[in-house]
Amino acid sequence: MIKTETLHFAYPTGDDVLKGITLEIGDSEFVAIMGENGAGKTTLIKHFNGLHKPTKGHVLVDDVDTRKRSVASISRDVGLVFQNPDHQLFCETVREEVAFSLRNFGYEPETIERRTKNILETLDLSQYADSSPFTLSGGERKRVALASVLVWNPKHVVLDEPTIGQDYQQKDRLRNFILQLVSQRKTVIIVTHDIEFVAECKPRVILLSKGSIVADGPARKILTDERLLDECSLVRPQISSLMSSLNDLGLGQDIIDVYTARASILEAFRRVK
Amino acid sequence: MSIKMFEGFKFTRLSTPLHNLDPRAKFFLTIGFFAIALLFQNLYALLAVFLVQLPLVVVARSTRRWLRSMKGGALLAVLIFVMNFITGTTFAFSLSMTIRFLALISSFSIFFMTTSPDDLGLALESMKVPYTLCFTFTTAVRLVPTMAVDAQTVVDAQRSRGLEVDKGNLLKRVRNYVPILIPLIVNAIRRSVELAEALESRAFGSTEKRESLITLKMRPSDYLTILATIVFVTAAVYVNLYIQLPTLDIPIKMPHIWPWAS
Numbered sequence: 001m002i003k004t005e006t007l008h009f010a011y012p013t014g015d016d017v018l019k020g021i022t023l024e025i026g027d028s029e030f031v032a033i034m035g036e037n038g039a040g041k042t043t044l045i046k047h048f049n050g051l052h053k054p055t056k057g058h059v060l061v062d063d064v065d066t067r068k069r070s071v072a073s074i075s076r077d078v079g080l081v082f083q084n085p086d087h088q089l090f091c092e093t094v095r096e097e098v099a100f101s102l103r104n105f106g107y108e109p110e111t112i113e114r115r116t117k118n119i120l121e122t123l124d125l126s127q128y129a130d131s132s133p134f135t136l137s138g139g140e141r142k143r144v145a146l147a148s149v150l151v152w153n154p155k156h157v158v159l160d161e162p163t164i165g166q167d168y169q170q171k172d173r174l175r176n177f178i179l180q181l182v183s184q185r186k187t188v189i190i191v192t193h194d195i196e197f198v199a200e201c202k203p204r205v206i207l208l209s210k211g212s213i214v215a216d217g218p219a220r221k222i223l224t225d226e227r228l229l230d231e232c233s234l235v236r237p238q239i240s241s242l243m244s245s246l247n248d249l250g251l252g253q254d255i256i257d258v259y260t261a262r263a264s265i266l267e268a269f270r271r272v273k
Numbered sequence: 274m275s276i277k278m279f280e281g282f283k284f285t286r287l288s289t290p291l292h293n294l295d296p297r298a299k300f301f302l303t304i305g306f307f308a309i310a311l312l313f314q315n316l317y318a319l320l321a322v323f324l325v326q327l328p329l330v331v332v333a334r335s336t337r338r339w340l341r342s343m344k345g346g347a348l349l350a351v352l353i354f355v356m357n358f359i360t361g362t363t364f365a366f367s368l369s370m371t372i373r374f375l376a377l378i379s380s381f382s383i384f385f386m387t388t389s390p391d392d393l394g395l396a397l398e399s400m401k402v403p404y405t406l407c408f409t410f411t412t413a414v415r416l417v418p419t420m421a422v423d424a425q426t427v428v429d430a431q432r433s434r435g436l437e438v439d440k441g442n443l444l445k446r447v448r449n450y451v452p453i454l455i456p457l458i459v460n461a462i463r464r465s466v467e468l469a470e471a472l473e474s475r476a477f478g479s480t481e482k483r484e485s486l487i488t489l490k491m492r493p494s495d496y497l498t499i500l501a502t503i504v505f506v507t508a509a510v511y512v513n514l515y516i517q518l519p520t521l522d523i524p525i526k527m528p529h530i531w532p533w534a535s
Contacts, residue, residue, distance in 0.1 A: 013280060051429045071432045080433040088430040090455035104435030134459065148434060
Protein backbone atom coordinates (compact mmCIF):
# COMPACT_ATOMS: atom_id res chain seq x y z
CA MET A 1 0.00 0.00 0.00
CA ILE A 2 1.19 3.49 -0.84
CA LYS A 3 -0.07 6.21 1.41
CA THR A 4 0.60 9.94 1.64
CA GLU A 5 -0.39 12.14 4.57
CA THR A 6 -0.69 15.90 3.96
CA LEU A 7 2.33 15.70 1.70
CA HIS A 8 3.90 19.07 0.98
CA PHE A 9 6.87 19.45 -1.30
CA ALA A 10 8.87 22.41 -2.56
CA TYR A 11 11.97 22.39 -4.74
CA PRO A 12 14.82 24.29 -3.10
CA THR A 13 14.49 27.01 -5.71
CA GLY A 14 10.79 27.74 -5.49
CA ASP A 15 7.28 27.61 -4.12
CA ASP A 16 5.30 24.59 -3.01
CA VAL A 17 4.75 22.16 -5.89
CA LEU A 18 2.60 19.80 -3.82
CA LYS A 19 0.25 21.34 -1.29
CA GLY A 20 -1.05 18.81 1.16
CA ILE A 21 -1.69 15.61 -0.81
CA THR A 22 -3.46 12.92 1.20
CA LEU A 23 -4.23 9.69 -0.59
CA GLU A 24 -4.18 5.97 -0.19
CA ILE A 25 -3.50 3.49 -2.98
CA GLY A 26 -4.24 -0.06 -1.96
CA ASP A 27 -2.47 -3.20 -3.12
CA SER A 28 -3.43 -4.39 -6.62
CA GLU A 29 -5.25 -1.16 -7.32
CA PHE A 30 -4.99 0.47 -10.76
CA VAL A 31 -4.76 4.25 -10.60
CA ALA A 32 -4.29 6.96 -13.21
CA ILE A 33 -2.97 10.32 -12.05
CA MET A 34 -4.02 13.07 -14.44
CA GLY A 35 -3.83 16.84 -14.57
CA GLU A 36 -2.46 19.80 -16.49
CA ASN A 37 1.25 20.35 -17.16
CA GLY A 38 3.01 21.47 -14.02
CA ALA A 39 0.26 20.15 -11.74
CA GLY A 40 2.86 18.14 -9.81
CA LYS A 41 2.16 14.64 -11.17
CA THR A 42 5.77 13.62 -11.76
CA THR A 43 6.86 15.29 -8.52
CA LEU A 44 4.23 13.24 -6.69
CA ILE A 45 5.30 9.87 -8.11
CA LYS A 46 8.95 10.60 -7.37
CA HIS A 47 7.88 10.46 -3.72
CA PHE A 48 6.65 6.89 -4.10
CA ASN A 49 10.17 5.42 -4.30
CA GLY A 50 11.80 8.04 -2.11
CA LEU A 51 13.59 10.08 -4.81
CA HIS A 52 11.87 13.06 -3.24
CA LYS A 53 11.25 13.27 0.47
CA PRO A 54 8.33 15.46 1.59
CA THR A 55 9.19 18.88 3.02
CA LYS A 56 6.14 18.39 5.30
CA GLY A 57 3.92 15.36 5.87
CA HIS A 58 4.66 11.68 5.25
CA VAL A 59 4.82 9.08 2.51
CA LEU A 60 4.38 5.49 3.59
CA VAL A 61 5.19 2.51 1.39
CA ASP A 62 3.83 -0.70 2.92
CA ASP A 63 3.52 1.17 6.24
CA VAL A 64 7.16 2.31 6.34
CA ASP A 65 8.05 6.00 6.06
CA THR A 66 10.13 6.62 2.91
CA ARG A 67 12.47 8.79 4.99
CA LYS A 68 13.60 5.65 6.79
CA ARG A 69 14.69 3.68 3.69
CA SER A 70 17.14 4.25 0.87
CA VAL A 71 15.91 4.78 -2.68
CA ALA A 72 17.56 1.53 -3.77
CA SER A 73 15.75 -0.40 -1.06
CA ILE A 74 12.31 1.15 -1.74
CA SER A 75 12.84 0.65 -5.47
CA ARG A 76 12.78 -3.11 -5.02
CA ASP A 77 9.13 -2.71 -4.03
CA VAL A 78 8.23 0.32 -6.13
CA GLY A 79 9.38 0.20 -9.75
CA LEU A 80 9.35 3.65 -11.30
CA VAL A 81 9.61 3.99 -15.09
CA PHE A 82 10.56 7.47 -16.25
CA GLN A 83 8.87 9.30 -19.07
CA ASN A 84 11.87 9.70 -21.34
CA PRO A 85 13.81 6.47 -21.94
CA ASP A 86 16.80 8.50 -23.13
CA HIS A 87 17.38 9.53 -19.55
CA GLN A 88 18.39 6.03 -18.59
CA LEU A 89 19.60 3.95 -21.56
CA PHE A 90 23.37 3.57 -21.58
CA CYS A 91 24.35 -0.07 -22.24
CA GLU A 92 25.69 -1.60 -25.43
CA THR A 93 22.87 -4.09 -25.80
CA VAL A 94 19.24 -4.22 -24.84
CA ARG A 95 19.94 -7.39 -22.85
CA GLU A 96 22.60 -5.62 -20.75
CA GLU A 97 20.32 -2.65 -20.27
CA VAL A 98 17.56 -4.81 -18.87
CA ALA A 99 19.97 -6.76 -16.66
CA PHE A 100 21.50 -3.59 -15.16
CA SER A 101 19.02 -3.24 -12.32
CA LEU A 102 19.18 -6.97 -11.50
CA ARG A 103 22.95 -6.67 -11.11
CA ASN A 104 22.49 -3.64 -8.84
CA PHE A 105 20.13 -5.67 -6.67
CA GLY A 106 22.64 -8.51 -6.55
CA TYR A 107 20.75 -11.32 -8.29
CA GLU A 108 22.50 -14.57 -9.30
CA PRO A 109 23.72 -14.77 -12.93
CA GLU A 110 21.28 -17.60 -13.82
CA THR A 111 18.34 -15.66 -12.39
CA ILE A 112 19.44 -12.56 -14.30
CA GLU A 113 19.58 -14.49 -17.55
CA ARG A 114 16.20 -16.17 -17.03
CA ARG A 115 14.37 -13.03 -15.97
CA THR A 116 15.88 -10.92 -18.74
CA LYS A 117 14.84 -13.48 -21.35
CA ASN A 118 11.30 -13.65 -19.98
CA ILE A 119 10.68 -9.93 -19.84
CA LEU A 120 12.11 -9.37 -23.33
CA GLU A 121 9.66 -11.98 -24.64
CA THR A 122 6.74 -10.51 -22.76
CA LEU A 123 7.39 -7.03 -24.10
CA ASP A 124 8.07 -8.20 -27.65
CA LEU A 125 11.73 -7.19 -27.58
CA SER A 126 13.50 -10.54 -28.00
CA GLN A 127 14.57 -9.77 -31.55
CA TYR A 128 16.46 -6.71 -30.26
CA ALA A 129 18.23 -8.43 -27.37
CA ASP A 130 21.66 -7.96 -28.95
CA SER A 131 20.99 -4.60 -30.60
CA SER A 132 22.13 -1.31 -29.16
CA PRO A 133 19.24 0.45 -27.43
CA PHE A 134 20.29 3.65 -29.18
CA THR A 135 19.44 2.25 -32.60
CA LEU A 136 15.83 1.46 -31.67
CA SER A 137 12.82 3.65 -32.41
CA GLY A 138 11.33 5.91 -29.73
CA GLY A 139 8.51 3.49 -28.95
CA GLU A 140 10.91 0.54 -28.72
CA ARG A 141 13.29 2.43 -26.45
CA LYS A 142 10.33 3.19 -24.25
CA ARG A 143 9.55 -0.53 -24.00
CA VAL A 144 13.18 -1.28 -23.13
CA ALA A 145 12.94 1.21 -20.27
CA LEU A 146 9.73 -0.46 -19.13
CA ALA A 147 11.37 -3.90 -19.34
CA SER A 148 14.39 -2.70 -17.39
CA VAL A 149 12.12 -1.96 -14.43
CA LEU A 150 9.53 -4.72 -14.65
CA VAL A 151 12.32 -7.29 -14.83
CA TRP A 152 12.83 -7.30 -11.06
CA ASN A 153 9.11 -7.86 -10.55
CA PRO A 154 8.36 -4.97 -8.16
CA LYS A 155 5.17 -5.15 -6.13
CA HIS A 156 4.08 -1.65 -7.13
CA VAL A 157 4.64 -0.35 -10.66
CA VAL A 158 4.62 3.38 -11.40
CA LEU A 159 4.68 4.50 -15.05
CA ASP A 160 5.22 8.11 -16.12
CA GLU A 161 3.47 8.77 -19.45
CA PRO A 162 3.68 5.18 -20.73
CA THR A 163 1.71 5.80 -23.95
CA ILE A 164 3.83 8.60 -25.43
CA GLY A 165 5.37 7.59 -28.74
CA GLN A 166 3.48 4.29 -28.93
CA ASP A 167 1.32 3.53 -31.95
CA TYR A 168 -2.24 2.37 -31.47
CA GLN A 169 -1.40 -1.33 -31.60
CA GLN A 170 1.37 -0.96 -29.04
CA LYS A 171 -0.96 1.02 -26.81
CA ASP A 172 -3.44 -1.82 -26.99
CA ARG A 173 -0.71 -4.26 -25.98
CA LEU A 174 0.38 -1.97 -23.19
CA ARG A 175 -3.19 -1.81 -21.92
CA ASN A 176 -3.48 -5.61 -21.89
CA PHE A 177 -0.14 -5.85 -20.21
CA ILE A 178 -1.10 -3.40 -17.48
CA LEU A 179 -4.38 -5.23 -16.90
CA GLN A 180 -2.38 -8.43 -16.65
CA LEU A 181 -0.14 -6.85 -14.01
CA VAL A 182 -3.23 -5.78 -12.08
CA SER A 183 -4.61 -9.30 -12.27
CA GLN A 184 -1.31 -10.53 -10.79
CA ARG A 185 -2.20 -8.38 -7.78
CA LYS A 186 0.30 -5.65 -8.52
CA THR A 187 -0.42 -2.01 -7.85
CA VAL A 188 -0.20 -0.05 -11.09
CA ILE A 189 -0.03 3.73 -11.04
CA ILE A 190 0.19 5.62 -14.32
CA VAL A 191 0.67 9.32 -14.92
CA THR A 192 -0.80 10.31 -18.24
CA HIS A 193 -2.42 12.96 -20.43
CA ASP A 194 -3.86 10.27 -22.69
CA ILE A 195 -7.53 10.46 -21.78
CA GLU A 196 -8.60 7.94 -24.43
CA PHE A 197 -6.17 5.40 -22.98
CA VAL A 198 -7.57 5.99 -19.50
CA ALA A 199 -11.12 5.70 -20.84
CA GLU A 200 -10.30 2.27 -22.24
CA CYS A 201 -8.54 1.04 -19.10
CA LYS A 202 -11.09 2.49 -16.65
CA PRO A 203 -8.86 2.77 -13.58
CA ARG A 204 -9.45 4.88 -10.50
CA VAL A 205 -8.63 8.44 -11.55
CA ILE A 206 -6.95 11.05 -9.38
CA LEU A 207 -7.08 14.56 -10.81
CA LEU A 208 -4.33 16.90 -9.76
CA SER A 209 -4.35 20.65 -10.27
CA LYS A 210 -1.76 23.15 -9.03
CA GLY A 211 -0.39 20.72 -6.48
CA SER A 212 -3.68 19.63 -4.93
CA ILE A 213 -6.07 16.76 -5.53
CA VAL A 214 -9.26 18.11 -7.08
CA ALA A 215 -11.02 14.80 -7.68
CA ASP A 216 -10.58 11.13 -6.91
CA GLY A 217 -12.95 8.44 -8.13
CA PRO A 218 -13.80 5.91 -10.84
CA ALA A 219 -12.91 6.86 -14.42
CA ARG A 220 -16.56 6.61 -15.46
CA LYS A 221 -17.52 9.37 -13.06
CA ILE A 222 -14.56 11.69 -13.46
CA LEU A 223 -14.04 11.54 -17.22
CA THR A 224 -17.64 12.59 -17.81
CA ASP A 225 -17.54 15.59 -15.48
CA GLU A 226 -17.14 18.49 -17.89
CA ARG A 227 -16.51 21.09 -15.19
CA LEU A 228 -13.82 19.08 -13.44
CA LEU A 229 -12.01 18.19 -16.66
CA ASP A 230 -12.07 21.80 -17.76
CA GLU A 231 -10.47 22.85 -14.49
CA CYS A 232 -7.57 20.47 -15.22
CA SER A 233 -7.22 21.39 -18.91
CA LEU A 234 -8.51 17.99 -20.03
CA VAL A 235 -11.07 17.21 -22.74
CA ARG A 236 -13.53 14.37 -22.22
CA PRO A 237 -13.05 11.18 -24.28
CA GLN A 238 -14.58 11.19 -27.78
CA ILE A 239 -17.05 8.43 -26.98
CA SER A 240 -18.21 10.38 -23.97
CA SER A 241 -18.79 13.56 -26.07
CA LEU A 242 -20.65 11.50 -28.63
CA MET A 243 -22.93 10.02 -26.00
CA SER A 244 -23.45 13.44 -24.50
CA SER A 245 -24.46 14.91 -27.89
CA LEU A 246 -26.91 12.02 -28.39
CA ASN A 247 -28.49 12.91 -25.08
CA ASP A 248 -32.03 13.12 -26.57
CA LEU A 249 -32.02 9.40 -27.38
CA GLY A 250 -31.95 8.72 -23.66
CA LEU A 251 -28.52 7.08 -23.72
CA GLY A 252 -26.43 6.59 -20.59
CA GLN A 253 -24.42 9.68 -19.82
CA ASP A 254 -21.55 8.06 -17.94
CA ILE A 255 -20.24 5.95 -20.82
CA ILE A 256 -16.58 6.28 -21.78
CA ASP A 257 -15.76 3.13 -23.77
CA VAL A 258 -16.81 1.74 -27.14
CA TYR A 259 -18.33 -1.51 -25.91
CA THR A 260 -20.71 0.02 -23.39
CA ALA A 261 -21.54 2.74 -25.90
CA ARG A 262 -22.43 0.14 -28.52
CA ALA A 263 -24.66 -1.72 -26.10
CA SER A 264 -26.39 1.49 -25.06
CA ILE A 265 -27.00 2.61 -28.67
CA LEU A 266 -28.32 -0.83 -29.67
CA GLU A 267 -30.70 -0.76 -26.77
CA ALA A 268 -31.95 2.67 -27.79
CA PHE A 269 -32.56 1.42 -31.36
CA ARG A 270 -34.50 -1.55 -30.10
CA ARG A 271 -36.68 0.74 -28.04
CA VAL A 272 -37.42 2.89 -31.11
CA LYS A 273 -38.36 -0.17 -33.16
CA MET B 274 25.26 16.47 -8.52
CA SER B 275 22.96 19.28 -7.81
CA ILE B 276 21.10 21.87 -9.84
CA LYS B 277 21.42 24.44 -7.10
CA MET B 278 25.05 25.22 -7.78
CA PHE B 279 24.30 26.35 -11.32
CA GLU B 280 21.80 28.89 -10.01
CA GLY B 281 24.80 30.97 -8.99
CA PHE B 282 25.89 31.28 -12.61
CA LYS B 283 22.47 31.71 -14.17
CA PHE B 284 21.15 34.99 -15.46
CA THR B 285 18.05 36.46 -13.83
CA ARG B 286 16.36 39.45 -15.40
CA LEU B 287 16.39 42.22 -12.82
CA SER B 288 16.81 45.96 -13.10
CA THR B 289 19.77 46.92 -10.95
CA PRO B 290 22.69 49.22 -11.75
CA LEU B 291 24.83 46.15 -12.30
CA HIS B 292 22.36 44.41 -14.59
CA ASN B 293 21.99 47.60 -16.65
CA LEU B 294 25.71 48.02 -17.17
CA ASP B 295 27.02 47.48 -20.70
CA PRO B 296 28.21 43.86 -21.01
CA ARG B 297 31.58 45.04 -22.32
CA ALA B 298 32.13 47.25 -19.27
CA LYS B 299 31.12 44.38 -17.01
CA PHE B 300 33.42 42.00 -18.84
CA PHE B 301 36.25 44.48 -18.41
CA LEU B 302 35.47 44.71 -14.69
CA THR B 303 35.48 40.92 -14.38
CA ILE B 304 38.80 40.68 -16.17
CA GLY B 305 40.06 43.38 -13.79
CA PHE B 306 39.13 41.28 -10.76
CA PHE B 307 40.65 38.29 -12.46
CA ALA B 308 43.94 40.08 -13.11
CA ILE B 309 44.23 41.48 -9.58
CA ALA B 310 43.45 38.11 -8.03
CA LEU B 311 46.17 36.46 -10.10
CA LEU B 312 48.62 39.27 -9.42
CA PHE B 313 48.78 38.85 -5.65
CA GLN B 314 49.80 35.99 -3.45
CA ASN B 315 49.32 38.06 -0.32
CA LEU B 316 46.47 36.91 1.88
CA TYR B 317 45.21 40.40 2.80
CA ALA B 318 45.26 41.63 -0.79
CA LEU B 319 43.33 38.59 -2.00
CA LEU B 320 40.88 38.95 0.85
CA ALA B 321 40.36 42.56 -0.25
CA VAL B 322 39.66 41.45 -3.85
CA PHE B 323 37.09 39.04 -2.51
CA LEU B 324 35.45 41.51 -0.08
CA VAL B 325 35.29 44.35 -2.62
CA GLN B 326 32.90 42.18 -4.65
CA LEU B 327 30.39 41.80 -1.82
CA PRO B 328 28.79 45.26 -2.26
CA LEU B 329 28.37 44.45 -5.97
CA VAL B 330 26.49 41.26 -5.09
CA VAL B 331 24.20 43.24 -2.79
CA VAL B 332 23.64 45.94 -5.42
CA ALA B 333 22.77 43.24 -7.96
CA ARG B 334 20.22 41.82 -5.45
CA SER B 335 21.66 38.35 -6.00
CA THR B 336 23.02 37.49 -2.57
CA ARG B 337 21.18 34.20 -2.26
CA ARG B 338 22.22 32.91 -5.66
CA TRP B 339 25.76 34.14 -5.15
CA LEU B 340 25.88 32.13 -1.92
CA ARG B 341 24.84 29.07 -3.94
CA SER B 342 27.79 29.44 -6.28
CA MET B 343 30.04 29.89 -3.24
CA LYS B 344 28.59 26.76 -1.69
CA GLY B 345 29.13 24.94 -4.97
CA GLY B 346 32.77 26.05 -4.97
CA ALA B 347 33.27 25.23 -1.29
CA LEU B 348 34.24 21.62 -1.88
CA LEU B 349 36.84 22.58 -4.47
CA ALA B 350 38.06 25.36 -2.18
CA VAL B 351 38.62 22.88 0.63
CA LEU B 352 40.40 20.59 -1.81
CA ILE B 353 42.66 23.43 -2.94
CA PHE B 354 43.47 24.27 0.67
CA VAL B 355 44.23 20.69 1.61
CA MET B 356 46.28 19.97 -1.51
CA ASN B 357 48.37 23.11 -0.99
CA PHE B 358 48.85 22.41 2.68
CA ILE B 359 49.85 18.77 2.43
CA THR B 360 52.27 19.46 -0.38
CA GLY B 361 54.35 21.56 1.96
CA THR B 362 53.28 25.19 1.64
CA THR B 363 52.53 27.34 4.66
CA PHE B 364 49.13 27.70 6.25
CA ALA B 365 48.87 31.34 5.13
CA PHE B 366 49.78 30.51 1.53
CA SER B 367 47.24 27.67 1.37
CA LEU B 368 44.63 30.05 2.72
CA SER B 369 45.60 32.68 0.14
CA MET B 370 45.20 30.26 -2.73
CA THR B 371 41.77 29.26 -1.41
CA ILE B 372 40.66 32.90 -1.15
CA ARG B 373 42.02 33.53 -4.64
CA PHE B 374 39.91 30.69 -5.97
CA LEU B 375 36.79 32.02 -4.23
CA ALA B 376 37.48 35.54 -5.54
CA LEU B 377 37.73 34.17 -9.09
CA ILE B 378 34.51 32.16 -8.89
CA SER B 379 32.76 35.08 -7.28
CA SER B 380 33.68 37.48 -10.08
CA PHE B 381 32.48 35.00 -12.72
CA SER B 382 29.33 34.33 -10.76
CA ILE B 383 28.56 38.07 -10.62
CA PHE B 384 29.22 38.46 -14.33
CA PHE B 385 27.02 35.56 -15.42
CA MET B 386 24.25 36.34 -12.94
CA THR B 387 23.89 39.88 -14.24
CA THR B 388 24.59 39.47 -17.97
CA SER B 389 21.98 37.88 -20.23
CA PRO B 390 23.29 35.47 -22.87
CA ASP B 391 21.84 37.81 -25.51
CA ASP B 392 23.86 40.75 -24.21
CA LEU B 393 26.91 38.57 -24.07
CA GLY B 394 26.44 37.62 -27.72
CA LEU B 395 26.02 41.27 -28.70
CA ALA B 396 29.15 42.20 -26.78
CA LEU B 397 31.16 39.51 -28.54
CA GLU B 398 29.79 40.59 -31.92
CA SER B 399 30.70 44.20 -31.27
CA MET B 400 34.22 42.97 -30.54
CA LYS B 401 34.28 41.57 -34.10
CA VAL B 402 34.05 37.93 -33.10
CA PRO B 403 32.47 35.96 -36.03
CA TYR B 404 28.73 35.48 -35.53
CA THR B 405 28.77 31.67 -35.68
CA LEU B 406 31.29 31.64 -32.83
CA CYS B 407 29.24 34.11 -30.78
CA PHE B 408 26.17 32.01 -31.36
CA THR B 409 27.92 28.80 -30.35
CA PHE B 410 29.17 30.45 -27.18
CA THR B 411 25.84 31.95 -26.12
CA THR B 412 24.03 28.69 -26.90
CA ALA B 413 26.49 26.79 -24.75
CA VAL B 414 25.92 29.22 -21.86
CA ARG B 415 22.18 28.98 -22.35
CA LEU B 416 22.21 25.17 -22.30
CA VAL B 417 23.99 24.86 -18.96
CA PRO B 418 20.79 25.06 -16.85
CA THR B 419 19.01 22.63 -19.20
CA MET B 420 21.87 20.18 -18.89
CA ALA B 421 21.76 20.55 -15.11
CA VAL B 422 18.07 19.61 -15.04
CA ASP B 423 18.83 16.70 -17.39
CA ALA B 424 21.60 15.50 -15.12
CA GLN B 425 19.26 15.47 -12.14
CA THR B 426 16.66 13.45 -14.07
CA VAL B 427 19.25 10.93 -15.22
CA VAL B 428 20.52 10.51 -11.65
CA ASP B 429 16.92 9.99 -10.47
CA ALA B 430 16.18 7.47 -13.22
CA GLN B 431 19.28 5.39 -12.48
CA ARG B 432 18.72 5.52 -8.74
CA SER B 433 15.25 4.14 -9.41
CA ARG B 434 16.99 1.18 -11.05
CA GLY B 435 19.00 0.49 -7.93
CA LEU B 436 22.15 2.45 -8.72
CA GLU B 437 23.87 3.70 -5.58
CA VAL B 438 26.36 6.32 -6.68
CA ASP B 439 28.13 6.66 -3.34
CA LYS B 440 28.63 2.96 -2.74
CA GLY B 441 31.77 0.91 -3.14
CA ASN B 442 35.48 1.66 -3.26
CA LEU B 443 36.98 4.50 -5.25
CA LEU B 444 37.16 2.60 -8.54
CA LYS B 445 33.58 1.40 -8.18
CA ARG B 446 32.41 4.93 -7.42
CA VAL B 447 34.04 6.28 -10.55
CA ARG B 448 32.42 3.48 -12.55
CA ASN B 449 29.06 4.37 -10.99
CA TYR B 450 29.13 7.56 -13.04
CA VAL B 451 29.10 5.68 -16.35
CA PRO B 452 25.32 5.09 -16.31
CA ILE B 453 24.89 8.81 -15.63
CA LEU B 454 27.41 10.26 -18.06
CA ILE B 455 26.47 8.18 -21.11
CA PRO B 456 22.78 9.21 -21.24
CA LEU B 457 23.84 12.81 -20.59
CA ILE B 458 26.34 12.85 -23.44
CA VAL B 459 24.01 11.02 -25.82
CA ASN B 460 21.24 13.49 -25.02
CA ALA B 461 23.55 16.45 -25.49
CA ILE B 462 24.62 15.16 -28.91
CA ARG B 463 21.02 14.43 -29.91
CA ARG B 464 19.97 17.87 -28.80
CA SER B 465 22.74 19.61 -30.68
CA VAL B 466 21.90 17.73 -33.90
CA GLU B 467 18.25 18.71 -33.50
CA LEU B 468 19.25 22.29 -32.79
CA ALA B 469 21.45 22.40 -35.88
CA GLU B 470 18.63 21.06 -38.05
CA ALA B 471 16.15 23.52 -36.58
CA LEU B 472 18.57 26.37 -37.19
CA GLU B 473 19.24 25.36 -40.76
CA SER B 474 15.55 25.05 -41.50
CA ARG B 475 15.23 28.63 -40.31
CA ALA B 476 17.94 29.76 -42.74
CA PHE B 477 20.77 30.20 -40.28
CA GLY B 478 23.75 31.86 -41.94
CA SER B 479 21.89 32.94 -45.07
CA THR B 480 22.99 36.57 -44.74
CA GLU B 481 26.62 37.53 -44.51
CA LYS B 482 26.11 40.73 -42.63
CA ARG B 483 23.67 40.67 -39.77
CA GLU B 484 21.81 43.56 -38.30
CA SER B 485 20.67 43.60 -34.73
CA LEU B 486 17.47 44.97 -33.25
CA ILE B 487 19.32 46.14 -30.17
CA THR B 488 22.68 47.83 -30.51
CA LEU B 489 24.90 48.25 -27.52
CA LYS B 490 25.72 51.79 -26.52
CA MET B 491 28.18 52.80 -23.84
CA ARG B 492 26.83 55.26 -21.29
CA PRO B 493 28.70 57.45 -18.79
CA SER B 494 28.28 54.81 -16.07
CA ASP B 495 29.93 52.24 -18.36
CA TYR B 496 32.91 54.50 -19.03
CA LEU B 497 33.11 55.17 -15.31
CA THR B 498 33.24 51.43 -14.62
CA ILE B 499 36.03 50.95 -17.14
CA LEU B 500 37.93 53.91 -15.72
CA ALA B 501 37.53 52.62 -12.18
CA THR B 502 38.78 49.20 -13.27
CA ILE B 503 41.85 50.73 -14.89
CA VAL B 504 42.56 52.81 -11.77
CA PHE B 505 42.22 49.79 -9.49
CA VAL B 506 44.34 47.51 -11.63
CA THR B 507 47.05 50.18 -11.91
CA ALA B 508 46.95 50.77 -8.18
CA ALA B 509 47.17 47.02 -7.59
CA VAL B 510 50.22 46.74 -9.83
CA TYR B 511 51.82 49.66 -8.01
CA VAL B 512 51.13 48.17 -4.58
CA ASN B 513 52.42 44.84 -5.71
CA LEU B 514 55.68 46.32 -6.97
CA TYR B 515 56.53 48.99 -4.42
CA ILE B 516 54.65 48.44 -1.19
CA GLN B 517 55.43 45.79 1.34
CA LEU B 518 52.11 44.34 2.52
CA PRO B 519 51.83 42.83 5.97
CA THR B 520 51.83 39.04 5.96
CA LEU B 521 50.06 36.58 8.15
CA ASP B 522 52.57 34.57 10.11
CA ILE B 523 51.14 31.40 11.44
CA PRO B 524 53.97 28.97 11.92
CA ILE B 525 51.92 25.93 11.03
CA LYS B 526 53.34 23.72 8.36
CA MET B 527 52.95 20.11 7.44
CA PRO B 528 55.90 17.95 8.40
CA HIS B 529 58.01 16.99 5.40
CA ILE B 530 56.48 13.84 4.11
CA TRP B 531 57.02 14.40 0.41
CA PRO B 532 60.54 13.90 -0.90
CA TRP B 533 60.13 16.61 -3.55
CA ALA B 534 58.79 19.34 -1.22
CA SER B 535 61.46 21.46 0.41
